[in-house]
Amino acid sequence: MRVARSSATLREVVATLGKLALAGGVFIAIITGYFLFTTWQHGHAPLPGRIATGGRCTVWLVGSSSMHRWENAERDLAGWTVYNRGIEGARLSELTLRLTKTRGEPAPAAIVLYAGENDIADGADPKEVARELADLAKALRVRAPGSALLIVSMKPSPTRWRNRPAQLAVDAAMSRFAAGMPRTAFVAAGERLLVDGRPGNFYRDDGVHLMEQGYRRWSTPIIAGLRRARNNECR
Template identity: 25%
Template sequence: MVIRSTFIILLMLSQVFQAISAETGRDPARWQTNIDAFLATDQEQPTKPGGVVFAGSSSIRMWDLKKSFPEGGFLNRGFGGSEIIDSTHYFNDLIGKHKPRLVVFYAGDNDVANGNTAEQVHADFRAFVEKFKTELPDARLAYVAIKPSIARWSMAETMKSANNLIAADCAADDQLTFVDVWSVMLGDNGTPKPDIFLGDGLHMNEKGYELWAELLRPHLQ
């Protein structure tokens, strides 16, 4: 009876771990429902070439672009929880089909939180850039640095290392721009400003997005 009970417990734990792995694994297919929703919107509201596409994870998804940039013409294709590889996998559906002149991209935050090294984040960024250059050879890419946050401050060193690697790539390529939001999001004590975040200490409030908008505005022309 003890052996049987132990086996059942181990089996249940195994199923839990499998579920967690499926949820946090690097399988872009888990985002298909989100992508299908974007495709349906594209059918109803087709876009014109030459615009600006904002893509990436929840910091993009939650951004009220109309409020930050009332001039309009910007498309939000962020989906929360995603990593760089997810936007690479769905590049054509999210970005390429719209033929933008500029792509504003934020991802890498979740990558680090999910255990990826700075070197892996850098490699994934390079794969994204390769896809970007293949599909949109005449467009520009503005990469928004992985942001510091209260909730993930323990991961700051890995994030800074990834940012440095990516910034070096951007500095060497006229088609790429590195938008350094890290510095402006820190207070005088060198830690994330508490007044620019929502209660979860991870996602930004309106004040946080104002900082981003100010830094990005010169690159949107």
């Protein structure tokens, strides 16, 4: 009798464990499927931000989180209607892909591009980063052939200071690239964030992203470049 009861109990335990394993497998499958779908959907969406309208003083901010987190860009770039198309944590491959999905919007008067810092931080080769950044700039030029394009130099971030030589190599390559492209300029804004040759006190606690005063300082050569591109008509 005890043996039969023990066998029945064992079967119940096994059945319960089987149900739990099945439920766990279904749950994992749902979560994995949702993650894969949202990742695919995110990568195949257009550049973020409100739908842009055309105009003689419109500017797109395209790039990674340094653009995405520029909350006071409208104030810092006074005279311009700003469309922030930045993507948090973006790499060059994502920006290029999402640009191809951005259709049906009028081209802006100008585009400010900041990208590649995350790729360098991930250990990408500077030559490859420069090539991908140039390809993205060319794609923007095709997308908006009449727009002024400003390519902004890399930020000398405190927690990424070890990457500075690689960043400068990309900057040098992009400066040469911009010189050979129509309506394109390289903006050495990163230098504004240095104090005595080191990153100044312009960064948030993570040592990567700018505080408000950092953006104000960073924006000075950018707004100067925009004004040159539009002959000071946007003030």
